[in-house]
Amino acid sequence: MxxxxxxxxxxxxxxxxxxxxxxxxxxxxxxxxxxxxxxxxGYIRILDANPPKSLLRYFFSSHVIWFWLLASSVAATCILIYITPHTPPFIYLRYVFGSLFVLYLPGAALIELLYPKPSDLSQLERLALSIGLSLALVPLVGLILNYTPWGIRLNPISASLSLLTLGLAAGAVARKYSLLKLTL
Incomplete structure (x- = not known):
């Protein structure tokens, strides 16, 4: 070959x-x-024939499908929390998306920020570290919210976790773009 x-x-x-x-x-x-x-x-390199020239184009390219999946998961969780009724079958969807929202997404966004290259970690290591870092980040968010006037309630928790997750993911997109620029 x-x-x-x-x-x-x-x-x-x-x-x-x-x-x-x-x-x-x-x-x-x-x-x-x-x-x-x-x-x-490592025998060959596969390069994009038409790489994005700016961060904005990179943001809307196929390179960051993971970001849009993460953002849509956060949006779906917020929709399930605030719009859907609290009766079956929606309650079960809330359990699934809520667990994903709390136990995986914040850590996954942080892992993408810390290790932007796919070769840095295997998929299993990314999964394990994402869960572990989520279990570390979410209590810190709760601790910070405990000392604010909003307290630990559904609205502040969902808003702060959404902003944290999307902020970390946006930072990861910027970091991945800078790595792409270095390889060109």
Whole structure:
């Protein structure tokens, strides 16, 4: 596979996959898997043919789908908290999204901020650290809110966790963009 990539002299991923599939007599998805395996091992680099030129374009590119999934999860949780009735089946959705909102999302945003490269941590390490950091961040938010006039109630907790999570995620987007600029 590496010889095929070297002989082709680069090109786009689709051409490389089709070329390798034809020459090796394998399916296209297997050729794509081999190509990405070479990338993971460091033999080749796959670069964006048209990278975003500004932070705003990067923010609305496919590079930050994770941010939009996180933001939509936060928005869905807030909608479930404030708009939907407190009866089944909505109550079960509140449990699921509320658990995700409290136990995973704040830590996941912080992990993306601290370790912006995908190669820094494995997916399992990201999951474990996200849960652990969420379990550390949420009580700190509660402790800070305890000494404010708002206290520890549903509205201040949901607002502060939403702002914290989205703020950390926005910082992670900016950091990932700066890393992308360095690799160009």
């Amino acid at each position: 590496l010889r095929i990539v070297e002989k082709s002299g680069g090109g786009n991923v689709l051409e490389l996959v089709e070329n390798a599939a034809n020459r090796l007599g394998i399916e296209r998805y297997e050729a794509a898997r081999l190509l990405y395996r070479l990338k993971d091992l």
